[in-house]
Amino acid sequence: MDILPPPRSRPLGSAYGRDGGMAISNSSCRRIFSIGNEGRMVPLFSIGNPVIQGQSPPRSSEMVMPDSLTDDDADVVAAPKRRGGPPAANGEAMSSGKMVGAVVAAIKILQFMAAAREPLGVSRIAKETGLNTSTTFNILRTLMLYDFVQFEQLSKTYTLSLGILGIAQAAMSIGGDIGTVRPAMERLAQEHGVTVTLWQPTGRDRKILIMAAQPRSSMRIQMAVGQRLPLLIGATGRIFAAFSEMSVDEIRRQFEAIRWNGPLTFKEFMEQVAEAREQGWAEDAGNFAQGTVLLSTPILDQDGHAALAVTANMFAGQYDPERAKDIIRDLEGFSRQAARALPG
Missing domain, CATH: 3.30.450.40 (GAF domain)
Structure with a gap:
């Protein structure tokens, strides 16, 4: 069994890249399916001889559940209807202080970059998060210092960096x-x-x-x-x-x-x-x-x-x-x- 990448003509933000899917493969056929909003297996593309509708699938099959469902990246199985804005906060935490704007802005940037899953320029990040371009630039530069994001000089774009893994791993530990x-x-x-x-x-x-x-x-x-x-x-x-x-x-x-x-x-x-x-x-x-x-x-x-x-x-x-x-x-x-x- 192997999971096939999408064809080069299909952008990473397409149904396959964001939805996950099912890969069915044998020596004569490889076909990728996406789990759509209605739960139906929707073929995205195939290589080789197509599977005939009504036939049993080849023996080696794998159903891949959605890789991540966040408020801005959740169009597959079940997604919150609410988009944008801070998540509902713990009442005890909120009663002890106020929201810190710079922290909220940094979180919005990191969440958007995680959902986008592709290199992003400052202008697009600022537009999609509703932040000032200068503020976005300064936050990104600060995150770079702590290896939370990395900058690609040629394309002038940012992506998440491996430095964030340490925090993620600690959060996943109970x-x-x-x-x-x-x-x-x-x-x-x-x-x-x-x-x-x-x-x-x-x-x-x-x-x-x-x-x-x-x-x-x-x-x-x-x-x-x-x-x-x-x-x-x-x-x-x-x-x-x-x-x-x-x-x-x-x-x-x-x-x-x-x-x-x-x-x-x-x-x-x-x-x-x-x-x-x-x-x-x-x-x-x-x-x-x-x-x-x-x-x-x-x-x-x-x-x-x-x-x-x-x-x-x-x-x-x-x-x-x-x-x-x-x-x-x-x-x-x-x-x-x-x-x-x-x-x-």
Whole structure:
């Protein structure tokens, strides 16, 4: 299996570059699919003999979930409707001080550059972020000193630099020895033939993928570590809503900001949250991505809140109730093991 780059005629900001996709390949055919807003697999281009509609795909296949879904880069599975402006802030943090304009401006620049995923000039960055050109230039020069961005002299453009990785890695660490559970994730993925993902809340309404394990099967779901999604999306969304102190009003606010792939009502969502709280696990049947089923269990801290959540990601064709029982049992065992690695 190999993921094909887009043809040179297709810009990086196109559907493939921003959406991720599915690569199906064998010796005679290579065809790239994108998961569109409606959850359908939309062919972008093919090399070699095309796949005949209605035929089974070649044996080596991989479904790639969206690489990142931020407020400005989220047109695939589920994206917040809100665009621009600062994210909802923690009430306690906001009550202790005021917003610092220079910091907000630097954050807006870094977020825009992360979403754009291509070299950018000062003028475009300033225009898209709504900042003064001189201010943008000075902030970029300051970020260069700390290796957060780098400057290309010939094209006069800026890109994110590797210096930002240290902060990202620290943010993805929960302070405990969570890396010790990776072998257990790998075993779970291989035994059940599913992709296993570990999610951590970040901020008030987002979560980040901090670890993933994939099966060795020829067809699998792939998700990139480091990608950010709306907190309430997927099976983990029910978990984080169920095992937290979020108010109903806050859950509703976040729920209504999401463009669901498989629509459901807020009442249905809250009923599923209540079920997750009672039974200790949650399911997403196509609301996150059509054709998939997600099963998730919480990793609880000492206060009974979901510090993390682990998810088994599978194709709908792999799912049956009896098999789900075995997967949930092993997810619950993994959650208990991972909880012991949380900081005291």
